[in-house]
Amino acid sequence: MTGADVLLLALGAVAVGAGALVVGTRHLVRAGLWLVVCLGALAGDYLVLSAELVAWVQVLIYVGAVVVLLLFAVMLTRAPIGPSDDLDRPGWPAALIGAGSGLGLAVLLVDAFRWSRVELPAAGTAERLGEQVFRSWVLPFEVLSVLLLAALVGAIVLSRPDIGRPAAKAAAGAVEPARPVVAADEGGRA
Amino acid sequence: MRPVIPYVTAALLFGLGVYGVLRRRNAVLVLMAVELMLNAVNLILVTADTTVRAALPHSGQVFALFVIVLAAAEIGVGLAIVLQLYRLRASVTVDDVPLTEAPVGVAADRGEGAT
Numbered sequence: 001m002t003g004a005d006v007l008l009l010a011l012g013a014v015a016v017g018a019g020a021l022v023v024g025t026r027h028l029v030r031a032g033l034w035l036v037v038c039l040g041a042l043a044g045d046y047l048v049l050s051a052e053l054v055a056w057v058q059v060l061i062y063v064g065a066v067v068v069l070l071l072f073a074v075m076l077t078r079a080p081i082g083p084s085d086d087l088d089r090p091g092w093p094a095a096l097i098g099a100g101s102g103l104g105l106a107v108l109l110v111d112a113f114r115w116s117r118v119e120l121p122a123a124g125t126a127e128r129l130g131e132q133v134f135r136s137w138v139l140p141f142e143v144l145s146v147l148l149l150a151a152l153v154g155a156i157v158l159s160r161p162d163i164g165r166p167a168a169k170a171a172a173g174a175v176e177p178a179r180p181v182v183a184a185d186e187g188g189r190a
Numbered sequence: 191m192r193p194v195i196p197y198v199t200a201a202l203l204f205g206l207g208v209y210g211v212l213r214r215r216n217a218v219l220v221l222m223a224v225e226l227m228l229n230a231v232n233l234i235l236v237t238a239d240t241t242v243r244a245a246l247p248h249s250g251q252v253f254a255l256f257v258i259v260l261a262a263a264e265i266g267v268g269l270a271i272v273l274q275l276y277r278l279r280a281s282v283t284v285d286d287v288p289l290t291e292a293p294v295g296v297a298a299d300r301g302e303g304a305t
Contacts, residue, residue, distance in 0.1 A: 102205015
């Protein structure tokens with residue numbers, strides 16, 4: 001057991017404990033806050049595993065953006081102070097499948113790696129990762145940027161009630177009459 | 191460094207995520223459980239990057255970055271859907287979502303007629 005092992009054990013225990021609280025707590029807002037602890041412990045894991053850039057991206061995007069978005073969603077939908085009883089469906093099947101997949105994977109991985117030891121590779125700094133991303137993985141990188149744009153447009157279309165629903169619009173007909181005039185103008189100009 | 195420690199951590203986190211997705215009824219909590227599963231996969235990728243000497247160095251970490259980007263896109267669209275669901279039904283319980291439903295305008299009329 002080296003220092004890295006002890007750190008990995010401690011951070012892993014924190015991550016799994018906080019993860020259990022995320023899926024187990026009866027307080028909606030606290031689930032989001034435990035998620036911060038879990039993701040922060042995982043960022044520490046990445047640092048110990050010499051993945052510097054991934055660790056900081058994890059802190060920036062997950063802890064900074066995703067959890068804040070989730071907390072916004074909790075606040076916008078329904079955020080009772082105190083415990084709520086209707087969060088869970090009664091579920092032995094869920095516990096069975098979850099424990100089965102988690103422990104099954106753990107047994108497989110323990111069987112594969114035993115108590116073997118590897119040396120940590122060179123640290124994954126921004127320079128080295130950027131070199132890889134822009135040399136070997138350029139195409140997936142560009143495709144991902146298109147996907148992010150598509151997700152952005154999709155989220156906007158989903159959350160605007162006045163686009164993408166022609167039948168309901170025709171029935172309501174309140175804001176719509178402005179559009180055909182503009183279209184006709186443009187058509188005339190063309 | 192013993193790679194078995196982060197691997198087992200990731201496996202347990204994935205199991206917790208599966209349990210959360212199946213158990214929770216609140217859609218936002220389901221999304222949180224999905225985040226747990228995605229992070230378990232990221233931990234596997236980063237750990238594999240240290241144990242597997244691949245032809246391209248740091249491929250696992252690059253893939254972890256890609257998964258983080260995918261998760262950000264997923265959470266954006268997912269929360270838009272959840273908020274739209276809340277606007278329509280004033281509830282985010284996934285059990286209450288009817289899977290065979292007519293388009294939105296028709297459903298709203300019918301819902302008012304039924305209740």
